[in-house]
Amino acid sequence: MAGVLDKFKLTGKVAWITGASYGLGLAYAKAYAEAGAKVVFNDINQELVDRGLAEYKKLGIKVYGAVCDVTNEKQVEKFVSDVEKKVGPIDILVNNAGIIKRIPMTEMTLNEWNAVINVDLTGPFICSKAVIPSMIKRGGGKIINACSMMSELGRETVSAYAAAKGGLKMLTKNICSEYGQYNIQCNAIGPGYIATPQTAPLREIQADGSLHPFDRFIRSKTPAQRWGETEDLMGLAVFLASPASDFINGQVVYIDGGILAYIGQDPSNLDASKFAQHKDKETLKKTAAKKTAAVKKTKAAEKKPAAKSTEKKSASKKSAKK
Numbered sequence: 159m160a161g162v163l164d165k166f167k168l169t170g171k172v173a174w175i176t177g178a179s180y181g182l183g184l185a186y187a188k189a190y191a192e193a194g195a196k197v198v199f200n201d202i203n204q205e206l207v208d209r210g211l212a213e214y215k216k217l218g219i220k221v222y223g224a225v226c227d228v229t230n231e232k233q234v235e236k237f238v239s240d241v242e243k244k245v246g247p248i249d250i251l252v253n254n255a256g257i258i259k260r261i262p263m264t265e266m267t268l269n270e271w272n273a274v275i276n277v278d279l280t281g282p283f284i285c286s287k288a289v290i291p292s293m294i295k296r297g298g299g300k301i302i303n304a305c306s307m308m309s310e311l312g313r314e315t316v317s318a319y320a321a322a323k324g325g326l327k328m329l330t331k332n333i334c335s336e337y338g339q340y341n342i343q344c345n346a347i348g349p350g351y352i353a354t355p356q357t358a359p360l361r362e363i364q365a366d367g368s369l370h371p372f373d374r375f376i377r378s379k380t381p382a383q384r385w386g387e388t389e390d391l392m393g394l395a396v397f398l399a400s401p402a403s404d405f406i407n408g409q410v411v412y413i414d415g416g417i418l419a420y421i422g423q424d425p426s427n428l429d430a431s432k433f434a435q436h437k438d439k440e441t442l443k444k445t446a447a448k449k450t451a452a453v454k455k456t457k458a459a460e461k462k463p464a465a466k467s468t469e470k471k472s473a474s475k476k477s478a479k480k
C-alpha cells in the first residue's frame with residue numbers, strides 16, 4: 159500500500175513553469191524535478207531561455223525550454239503543442255511569469271497599466287485556457303497561480319500589480335468553480351517578502367549598526383520577524399502540484415510569516431542586534447566590511463580627543479604641583 163509521503167511525488171508528471179529561467183520559477187522547477195517531474199519552461203526571449211537552459215544543465219536537471227510570451231495566445235498554443243509532441247501532455251501548470259511596475263497611479267500611462275495586467279492576469283488566463291482541454295480529456299490536472307500579498311493588500315505605486323494579483327486570486331477561484339468537476343485543482347501561492355539577491359540591499363545593516371529602514375518595516379509587520387527564504391515556498395509548491403492536495407481547490411495560501419494576519423508592531427521596539435545575522439552571504443560580507451570601517455573610524459576619532467585630554471590632564475597635574 160502506498161504511504162502518505164508517496165502522495166507528494168510527481169513521478170513522470172509534466173510540469174510547465176512559465177517564466178522560469180531564473181528567480182522563483184527556477185526554484186519551483188528545481189523542486190518539481192526533485193519530486194520526479196519532467197520540467198518544461200518558457201521565457202520572453204532567447205537570451206533568457208539560454209540562461210535558464212545553462213542553469214538547469216549546471217543543476218543536472220533535464221528540461222525543455224523555449225521562447226514564448228505568455229501574453230501572446232498564438233505563441234502559447236504553439237508552445238503547448240510543441241511540449242505535447244516533444245515531452246508529453248502537461249499535467250501541472252505554474253503561472254509564475256510576472257512583472258511589476260512601481261509608478262504612482264496618477265503618473266502611470268495606460269500602456270504601463272496594460273503591460274502589467276497582460277502579463278500578470280491575462281497571461282495566466284491564456285496559459286490555463288491552453289492546457290485545460292487536454293487536462294479534462296486525461297482526467298485531471300493542477301494549475302498553480304503566482305499570487306501575492308498584493309492579492310489582498312494595497313500599497314503605494316503598485317496599483318496595476320495589486321489589481322492584477324487580486325484578479326488572479328479570483329481567476330483561481332473561478333477555474334476551480336468551472337473545472338473542479340473534471341478533477342482539475344487550481345490554487346495559488348501568495349509569497350510575502352522573500353530574501354533574494356535583488357532585495358539584499360534592502361536588508362543591509364546600516365553603518366550605525368541599525369536595520370535598513372525597509373528591513374525594519376518588514377520585520378515589524380511580520381510575526382516571524384524575518385524575511386522568507388525561497389525554500390520556504392517549495393513545500394507548498396510541490397504539495398499543490400501533487401495528489402496530496404487533490405481535495406484542495408480555489409485556495410490562495412500565503413507564505414508570508416504571518417503578515418496578513420497581523421496588524422504589525424511599533425517598529426521602534428525592534429532590537430537591531432537581534433537581527434545582525436543574515437543568511438545572505440553577500441549581505442554578511444558587506445555588513446562586516448561596513449562594521450570594520452565604522453569601528454576604525456570611531457577608534458581614530460577617539461584617539462584625537464583622548465590625546466588632547468591626556469595633555470590637558472598632565473598640564474593640570476604640572477600646574478597643581480607648582
Ligand SMILES: NC(=O)c1ccc[n+]([C@@H]2O[C@H](COP(=O)([O-])OP(=O)(O)OC[C@H]3O[C@@H](n4cnc5c(N)ncnc54)[C@H](O)[C@@H]3O)[C@@H](O)[C@H]2O)c1
Nearest residue numbers: 177179181182183201202227228254255256304306349352
Ligand atoms: N519574489 C517575490 O518576493 C514575490 C512575491 C510575491 C509574488 N511574486 C510573484 O512570483 C512570480 C515570480 O517572481 P520572481 O521574483 O521570481 O520574478 P522575476 O521577475 O525574477 O521572474 C519573472 C520571470 O517571468 C518572465 N516573464 C516576464 N514577462 C513574461 C512574458 N510576457 N512571457 C513569459 N515570461 C515572462 C521574466 O523574464 C522572468 O523570467 C511573479 O509572478 C511575482 O509577481 C514574487
